[in-house]
Amino acid sequence: MLFFSNKYRMLWFFAVLILFLINCILICFYTPMIPDQHWAQKIFYFHVPSAWIAFLSYFIVMITAILFLYTNHKHWDNVSLAAAEIGTLFTAIVLITGPIWAHPVWGKAWSWEPRLTTTLILFLIYIGYFMIRSFGGNPEKVSRVASVLGIIAFVDVPIIYFAVDMWSSEFQSHPPRTVVAESSSDIQLYFLYSFFTFICLYVLMLNYRTHVIKLSEKYQRYDI
Amino acid sequence: MLITLLIHEFKINFRTKEALFSMLSFGIVLMVSFVLSFQISENKILFFLPGFFWITVLFVSVLGINRMFSHELSFCAITLLTSGPVNRGLIFFSKTIIGTVYLVVVEIALLGCIWFFFHISFFNQVYLFFGLLLIGNFSIMVTSVFISGLTLSSKMSNVLVPLLVFPLLSPVIISLTKSTLGILQNSPFSEIQVWVLLVLTYFVLFTLLGYGLFDYLTEE
Numbered sequence: 100m101l102f103f104s105n106k107y108r109m110l111w112f113f114a115v116l117i118l119f120l121i122n123c124i125l126i127c128f129y130t131p132m133i134p135d136q137h138w139a140q141k142i143f144y145f146h147v148p149s150a151w152i153a154f155l156s157y158f159i160v161m162i163t164a165i166l167f168l169y170t171n172h173k174h175w176d177n178v179s180l181a182a183a184e185i186g187t188l189f190t191a192i193v194l195i196t197g198p199i200w201a202h203p204v205w206g207k208a209w210s211w212e213p214r215l216t217t218t219l220i221l222f223l224i225y226i227g228y229f230m231i232r233s234f235g236g237n238p239e240k241v242s243r244v245a246s247v248l249g250i251i252a253f254v255d256v257p258i259i260y261f262a263v264d265m266w267s268s269e270f271q272s273h274p275p276r277t278v279v280a281e282s283s284s285d286i287q288l289y290f291l292y293s294f295f296t297f298i299c300l301y302v303l304m305l306n307y308r309t310h311v312i313k314l315s316e317k318y319q320r321y322d323i
Numbered sequence: 324m325l326i327t328l329l330i331h332e333f334k335i336n337f338r339t340k341e342a343l344f345s346m347l348s349f350g351i352v353l354m355v356s357f358v359l360s361f362q363i364s365e366n367k368i369l370f371f372l373p374g375f376f377w378i379t380v381l382f383v384s385v386l387g388i389n390r391m392f393s394h395e396l397s398f399c400a401i402t403l404l405t406s407g408p409v410n411r412g413l414i415f416f417s418k419t420i421i422g423t424v425y426l427v428v429v430e431i432a433l434l435g436c437i438w439f440f441f442h443i444s445f446f447n448q449v450y451l452f453f454g455l456l457l458i459g460n461f462s463i464m465v466t467s468v469f470i471s472g473l474t475l476s477s478k479m480s481n482v483l484v485p486l487l488v489f490p491l492l493s494p495v496i497i498s499l500t501k502s503t504l505g506i507l508q509n510s511p512f513s514e515i516q517v518w519v520l521l522v523l524t525y526f527v528l529f530t531l532l533g534y535g536l537f538d539y540l541t542e543e
Contacts, residue, residue, distance in 0.1 A: 168536075234479045248473060255494070
């Protein structure tokens with residue numbers, strides 16, 4: 100069965116599309132301009148929600164990996180793989196949008212500061228995760244091994260989150276964790292709206308990808 | 324049972340001495356290469372040395388772990404071992420302990436070289452320094468053995484081990500480097516405690532995860 104042949108999924112897709120269009124319009128024309136950053140600052144309405152979604156996705160990888168090891172039900176492994184793929188995609192977006200903002204504001208695209216470095220490390224761990232998935236050997240064993248790796252890879256997420264507190268301020272370029280909470284209510288509102296849009300997109304992507312993985316597995320089983 | 328497994332590990336590794344000697348010689352060569360290629364003056368070497376030292380230990384641990392597991396793989400010994408009535412968590416512990424002992428031997432040789440070539444003393448806060456060394460070694464080995472178990476059945480395990488171990492251990496290496504530098508500069512413990520705690524957290528977390536999950540990794 101095709102994913103979009105279900106009318107609710109189709110509706111969900113159009114809802115996400117409209118939400119995203121509104122989000123782009125709000126970010127471009129309505130969000131307040133920060134004087135010393137101008138347009139570069141607007142990318143934060145994509146950058147921060149992408150980071151949150153990536154962390155959420157890795158959390159889902161960990162939970163579904165535990166469920167897979169506990170129940171041995173293949174569905175959880177498919178969700179785990181889909182979440183890992185989407186999480187890595189959003190981490191890549193974070194690593195791309197960060198330098199786009201940093202170039203005009205810091206004067207250089209990349210800085211070896213704690214949060215950026217630990218995010219890059221997380222990205223590299225997941226590259227290893229996909230290599231295990233691709234070259235691991237026996238598929239059943241690969242699923243088990245990848246689940247274990249999905250659990251331990253989550254260790255890096257709290258380190259990224261608390262990186263701004265752990266390293267002394269001389270090494271920091273990122274704003275503190277409370278920056279969104281301390282910003283004006285206008286900015287907070289647009290941030291929350293953007294985050295809500297990204298959540299809706301994420302749910303759609305996760306469902307879609309899980310569906311595709313399940314189908315491809317089915318076709319492989321019947322050697323189609 | 325742990326003692327029996329430790330004797331078994333010690334015997335198969337000591338028979339050829341391959342792992343220990345390759346770790347030892349590789350460690351010294353690497354350390355010398357680092358120092359030579361960076362051309363650092365003696366008064367600045369203190370700031371670079373902790374990083375060089377822990378990166379060398381990381382490389383050496385990956386090499387050693389590859390050698391240790393290669394024996395098990397070539398004769399399918401790991402399958403025989405795990406099919407016996409043995410707690411698999413204890414197999415994980417025995418490999419970690421032997422690996423840590425080897426790392427300690429390599430580190431003693433490396434510290435001797437550092438003392439001889441750079442006249443740097445490690446006796447400022449001797450208990451703290453050796454305590455850190457021990458926790459650091461355990462953390463590195465626990466993670467390396469765990470990842471080796473993870474990639475055991477893979478065709479590309481030689482590539483996958485460093486590919487996973489290096490990023491996973493980078494928070495530990497950063498913490499160990501920071502705390503070693505603090506100790507060498509005689510800083511108070513309060514300045515380095517966050518880094519020592521991070522290493523301890525990693526050590527406890529990976530020991531528990533390794534013990535609990537090694538069963539799933541070696542299951543056929």
